[in-house]
Amino acid sequence: MSMVDTDIKTEQRYTSLFSEKREVLDKQVSQTIASHRNKSIRLFEEQGIPTKKLESYKYTNMLPLFEENYGYDFEHKVFQQDLSQIFRCDIHDLDATTVYLINGWYYRQNQLPNLLPEGVLIGSLAEYSTSHPEIFEAHYNQYAKNDEDSLVALNTAFAQDGFFIYIPKGIVVEKPIQIVNIMHSEGDLMAFPRNLVILEENAQAKILMCEHTAADYKYLLSAVTEVFVDKNAVFDIYNIQNQHNLTTNVSSVFIKQKEHTSVLTHNLTLHTGVTRNNIHVHMDDEHCEAHVYGLFITDKNQHVDNFSFIDHAKPNCYSEELFKGVLDDASTAAFAGKILVRADAQKTNAFQRNDNLLLTDMAKMYTKPMLEIYADDVKCSHGATVGQLDKKAMFYLRSRGIGVEEARILLMYAFAYEAVEKIRVEAVREQIRNLVEAVFRGELNKCNSCVLCDNDAETGFSCR
Amino acid sequence: MLEIKNLHAKIDDKEILRGINLTVKPGEIHAIMGPNGSGKSTLSSVLAGSDVFEVSEGSASFYGKDLLAMPAEDRAREGLFYSFQYPVEIPGVSMVNFMRTALNEHRKYNNLKPYTAGEFLKLMREKKNLVEIDSNLTNRSVNEGFSGGEKKKNEIFQMAMLEPRVAILDETDSGLDIDALRIVANGVNKLKSKDTATIIITHYQRLLDYIIPDFVHVLHNGRIVKSAGKELALELEEKGYDWIKKEFED
Numbered sequence: 001m002s003m004v005d006t007d008i009k010t011e012q013r014y015t016s017l018f019s020e021k022r023e024v025l026d027k028q029v030s031q032t033i034a035s036h037r038n039k040s041i042r043l044f045e046e047q048g049i050p051t052k053k054l055e056s057y058k059y060t061n062m063l064p065l066f067e068e069n070y071g072y073d074f075e076h077k078v079f080q081q082d083l084s085q086i087f088r089c090d091i092h093d094l095d096a097t098t099v100y101l102i103n104g105w106y107y108r109q110n111q112l113p114n115l116l117p118e119g120v121l122i123g124s125l126a127e128y129s130t131s132h133p134e135i136f137e138a139h140y141n142q143y144a145k146n147d148e149d150s151l152v153a154l155n156t157a158f159a160q161d162g163f164f165i166y167i168p169k170g171i172v173v174e175k176p177i178q179i180v181n182i183m184h185s186e187g188d189l190m191a192f193p194r195n196l197v198i199l200e201e202n203a204q205a206k207i208l209m210c211e212h213t214a215a216d217y218k219y220l221l222s223a224v225t226e227v228f229v230d231k232n233a234v235f236d237i238y239n240i241q242n243q244h245n246l247t248t249n250v251s252s253v254f255i256k257q258k259e260h261t262s263v264l265t266h267n268l269t270l271h272t273g274v275t276r277n278n279i280h281v282h283m284d285d286e287h288c289e290a291h292v293y294g295l296f297i298t299d300k301n302q303h304v305d306n307f308s309f310i311d312h313a314k315p316n317c318y319s320e321e322l323f324k325g326v327l328d329d330a331s332t333a334a335f336a337g338k339i340l341v342r343a344d345a346q347k348t349n350a351f352q353r354n355d356n357l358l359l360t361d362m363a364k365m366y367t368k369p370m371l372e373i374y375a376d377d378v379k380c381s382h383g384a385t386v387g388q389l390d391k392k393a394m395f396y397l398r399s400r401g402i403g404v405e406e407a408r409i410l411l412m413y414a415f416a417y418e419a420v421e422k423i424r425v426e427a428v429r430e431q432i433r434n435l436v437e438a439v440f441r442g443e444l445n446k447c448n449s450c451v452l453c454d455n456d457a458e459t460g461f462s463c464r
Numbered sequence: 465m466l467e468i469k470n471l472h473a474k475i476d477d478k479e480i481l482r483g484i485n486l487t488v489k490p491g492e493i494h495a496i497m498g499p500n501g502s503g504k505s506t507l508s509s510v511l512a513g514s515d516v517f518e519v520s521e522g523s524a525s526f527y528g529k530d531l532l533a534m535p536a537e538d539r540a541r542e543g544l545f546y547s548f549q550y551p552v553e554i555p556g557v558s559m560v561n562f563m564r565t566a567l568n569e570h571r572k573y574n575n576l577k578p579y580t581a582g583e584f585l586k587l588m589r590e591k592k593n594l595v596e597i598d599s600n601l602t603n604r605s606v607n608e609g610f611s612g613g614e615k616k617k618n619e620i621f622q623m624a625m626l627e628p629r630v631a632i633l634d635e636t637d638s639g640l641d642i643d644a645l646r647i648v649a650n651g652v653n654k655l656k657s658k659d660t661a662t663i664i665i666t667h668y669q670r671l672l673d674y675i676i677p678d679f680v681h682v683l684h685n686g687r688i689v690k691s692a693g694k695e696l697a698l699e700l701e702e703k704g705y706d707w708i709k710k711e712f713e714d
Contacts, residue, residue, distance in 0.1 A: 390552075390554075392552045393552050393554045395513075395514055395515075395536065395552075396548065396551070396552040396554065396606075397554075397557075397562070397566075398513070398535070398536040398537045398540070399512050399513065399536050399537075399539075399540055399546050399548075400540055400562070400566040400622060400626065401537050401540035401541045401566050401569045401570045401573070401626065402537060402562075402565055402566050402569050403537050403569060404535075404537070406565060406569065407537075410554075410557050410561070410562070410565065411554070411557070413556065413557070414554055414555060414556025414557045414605075415556060416556075417555070417556030418555075418556065
């Protein structure tokens with residue numbers, strides 16, 4: 001099952017596929033999800049797949065990545081094997097509630113602990129769209145910007161499943177909720193996971209998303225996650241990407257914040273082919289606080305593009321951004337950080353920084369702060385640096401008997417450290433420290449961060 | 465034993481060391497003094513293995529091995545310690561991780577098993593007490609936010625941890641108040657033994673009130689122009705360096 005390769009425009013291949021598969025797409029989902037499709041596919045068609053002509057995609061041409069002939073998994077069959085037997089996550093040792101997704105589909109045999117606080121819902125987006133329509137309809141596709149990014153519109157058009165999390169008023173979910181998405185197939189595959197997270201007033205939750213690839217096929221993953229954070233709620237989302245070089249991963253997160261909320265997003269790209277992260281934070285009330293962080297470590301021909309948009313729509317909000325990149329070989333990366341301070345958003349504090357370490361002469365970094373300020377009583381700052389390993393520090397370490405290779409690892413880690421330390425959940429921070437160090441030591445391949453890659457593993461799960 | 469013969473070094477075709485001869489034997493303390501720009505710091509960084517300078521002539525042997533042929537890390541592992549005039553801040557590398565890595569690299573070089581966490585922490589505690597370094601300094605990143613005095617104390621602490629055969633202290637006294645100077649000097653004295661040697665590079669003789677040298681050398685224009693006992697330091701303190709400059713003008 002894959003799209004027919006012809007000379008027609010790439011966009012048209014997606015719209016034709018959409019028309020052809022419309023019934024299949026609608027099969028397992030509610031009327032709400034289905035009802036947003038037509039408008040979205042039109043928006044996709046009008047805007048076209050982003051190329052460098054578009055200011056917000058200036059450093060990443062998505063078109064060739066979408067030209068590949070991917071298969072699809074629209075009629076997903078429930079995965080029959082016991083995942084826990086063949087799959088293991090390093091962060092699993094963490095005391096967390098873990099659920100799995102396969103190709104963006106919620107794995108139906110997920111075992112949820114009995115101890116979840118009352119009223120908390122964690123499960124399949126498709127299922128909850130039908131069983132809890134009142135909550136679902138109020139939030140689904142309300143925050144995603146279909147008209148600003150054609151890939152978001154494409155996701156809405158093809159959306160079928162993903163995770164759904166609902167934390168009712170006043171409930172604190174202490175353990176992190178870990179969501180592991182595994183790309184698993186017997187051929188090249190694309191997927192459009194769609195996720196929705198709702199935190200009611202005074203609720204708290206932390207999500208850990210782990211993106212993995214289990215087989216050596218080309219993958220196109222274009223996910224949208226919408227998050228609504230009601231008054232006084234606290235929410236963290238950590239997105240850990242560890243995928244192989246044949247992966248194209250587009251991840252868009254849209255967060256809407258109400259009064260006195262605190263949110264944190266952290267995109268940690270440890271290994272990928274091409275990654276594009278969109279982070280939209282809409283501060284729709286006073287006294288919101290947003291921490292938007294990222295760390296990317298690239299080598300070979302990897303490409304990582306982080307795009308953030310902080311919308312200071314109301315007064316007295318605080319935002320802080322820090323993105324750090326370590327680029328090796330001929331890898332490239334981009335950061336664009338848009339901060340919009342609207343006319344009545346007085347007393348805004350907005351800070352942005354992007355620091356990058358280039359390890360070779362071939363690695364390239366593009367960084368672009370974009371501040372639009374329409375209020376007059378605000379404090380905003382931005383800064384970007386691109387540099388090399390500090391020679392003086394290198395000599396200092398070597399003069400103590402530390403060899404060049406070990407010194408390099410220490411210094412790269414030291415550079416990344418600041419971003420890692422921004423993780424608010426201590427247990428997660430500890431795990432990420434180890435993962436990042438393993439990446440710098442070259443000890444983390446795509447397998448051993450989450451997949452227990454033994455030789456007995458089932459076909460499609462072995463990395464060798 | 466460190467034996468330096470006719471050592472020449474230059475930077476961008478500018479010759480800074482112009483034939484240094486110096487022999488340092490176990491148990492000895494040598495002071496190298498001299499006016500600014502005489503080549504004191506160049507000498508120490510060349511010996512430590514900095515690649516900023518190019519050695520154009522001469523040799524240096526360290527316990528029979530060709531020191532100049534070794535990369536900086538091997539010089540350290542062979543037992544040469546260089547205390548920086550300006551210790552480098554390395555945010556993000558904790559002192560514990562730094563020292564443990566360094567120590568275990570030394571042990572690996574000498575075919576010894578790495579220290580366990582327990583062994584290492586015990587050693588660290590002992591040495592910390594020895595050089596009177598504050599506990600919370602070792603909990604921080606390497607030199608990050610340390611005051612000038614703290615940085616120098618930290619150098620001596622590292623020296624205590626690494627137990628070198630020859631230590632070169634490059635202007636360890638500069639910018640130190642008298643209390644910090646005493647602590648640093650005490651540390652150096654406690655670490656001294658009949659098997660280790662120390663080279664103290666300094667502009668002033670104050671440090672030499674606390675660490676008594678066996679020999680004092682005066683460096684001028686890239687050469688050692690005068691060598692004598694500790695009394696030379698006092699003479700220099702009294703008369704300054706002008707008479708040296710005059711006497712050895714060329």
